Amino acid sequence: MQAFVMNGVGETRMTEKERPQPGPNDAILKPTVALICTSDVHTVHGAIGERENLTLGHEAVGVVDEVGSEVERFSEGDRAVVGAITPEWGSAAAQDGHPSQSGGQLGGWKFANEKDGVFAEYAHVNEADANLAHIPDGVTDEEAVYVCDMLSTGFAGAENAAIPMGGTVAVFAQGPVGLMATKGARLQGAGRVIAVESVPERQELAREYGADEIVDFEAVDPVERIHELTDGEGVDAAIEALGSEETLADCVAVTKPGGTVSNVGYYGEGGTVDIPREAWGVGMAEKDIVTDLCPGGSVRLGRLLRLIEAGRVDPTKMTTHEFDFENIEEAFELMASKEDGVIKPLVRF
Numbered sequence: 001m002q003a004f005v006m007n008g009v010g011e012t013r014m015t016e017k018e019r020p021q022p023g024p025n026d027a028i029l030k031p032t033v034a035l036i037c038t039s040d041v042h043t044v045h046g047a048i049g050e051r052e053n054l055t056l057g058h059e060a061v062g063v064v065d066e067v068g069s070e071v072e073r074f075s076e077g078d079r080a081v082v083g084a085i086t087p088e089w090g091s092a093a094a095q096d097g098h099p100s101q102s103g104g105q106l107g108g109w110k111f112a113n114e115k116d117g118v119f120a121e122y123a124h125v126n127e128a129d130a131n132l133a134h135i136p137d138g139v140t141d142e143e144a145v146y147v148c149d150m151l152s153t154g155f156a157g158a159e160n161a162a163i164p165m166g167g168t169v170a171v172f173a174q175g176p177v178g179l180m181a182t183k184g185a186r187l188q189g190a191g192r193v194i195a196v197e198s199v200p201e202r203q204e205l206a207r208e209y210g211a212d213e214i215v216d217f218e219a220v221d222p223v224e225r226i227h228e229l230t231d232g233e234g235v236d237a238a239i240e241a242l243g244s245e246e247t248l249a250d251c252v253a254v255t256k257p258g259g260t261v262s263n264v265g266y267y268g269e270g271g272t273v274d275i276p277r278e279a280w281g282v283g284m285a286e287k288d289i290v291t292d293l294c295p296g297g298s299v300r301l302g303r304l305l306r307l308i309e310a311g312r313v314d315p316t317k318m319t320t321h322e323f324d325f326e327n328i329e330e331a332f333e334l335m336a337s338k339e340d341g342v343i344k345p346l347v348r349f
Contacts, residue, residue: 002017007053029082029118031062033346034060043112055116063077088107110126153294155187158185166191168194169236173244174197194229222250239251319343
């Protein structure tokens with residue numbers, strides 16, 4: 001089969017690999033569409049260390065091609081989506097309520113980290129009954145592929161933010177995860193959503209997904225502006241959806257005492273992340289900082305698919321470009337450069 005791989009830090013290529021085989025509890029998925037993520041770019045740039053001949057990608061839907069002997073819920077030919085995070089559900093971390101950390105820190109993140117990812121003609125899915133979800137007839141592949149990561153991660157940012165009904169939230173960065181955090185905040189009952197973004201196309205989408213105010217950080221100081229908008233009180237919650245030390249500091253600074261900073265950003269470089277001491281109330285302002293890795297599992301995926309099927313969210317507004325699998329290198333370079341107004345490039349197999 002053909003696969004798109006990382007062949008060392010800074011190197012990618014299309015190559016030929018053996019088709020994977022399923023274990024008793026596993027499945028083989030034949031992707032139909034996939035999305036490229038900025039975290040794929042971070043990986044190639046060395047964020048998680050050296051990798052060689054590692055198939056990239058963690059966002060894909062497709063058709064089940066083969067199942068192991070113990071798989072009960074899926075059969076050959078089923079349309080299915082697999083989460084970006086595929087935990088080992090019997091692990092101690094999963095039993096302790098943190099399945100995304102199964103097998104050690106970030107251990108639930110297997111695709112394009114611990115094992116080959118989904119940018120291939122076939123992809124291996126561990127614990128298929130728990131990590132795959134059936135796609136409803138009323139949901140297209142192009143919609144369903146967003147539940148793999150963008151909806152799950154962005155909505156987790158809003159869920160973890162403890163936004164009071166009618167409360168105020170600031171969402172820093174309106175990339176795909178930030179846009180879904182904005183939509184998630186609205187679905188969670190936020191009364192006022194402030195989106196921090198400088199790119200006009202992303203500002204427009206933020207408004208469509210529920211932002212009441214846009215703060216352009218290139219035009220004004222976002223901390224000062226958010227304090228102006230909240231009469232000096234700050235927000236009940238801030239969501240960091242970029243992975244920037246400066247942005248995290250701003251989140252802490254705009255959150256009122258007793259509020260929550262919810263982090264879903266990926267810090268792809270650097271050694272440490274500083275927290276502003278005074279804005280944090282010298283450690284005693286009762287500002288919680290909560291982090292999360294994209295929640296996975298069939299129950300989570302099914303709920304997100306239900307929101308799409310019910311018309312509560314249309315993630316395809318974020319699809320700005322489409323490519324055939326044979327041209328995935330071009331799609332990857334576009335995501336790395338962030339040129340041509342790209343938000344999410346979709347790959348067709």
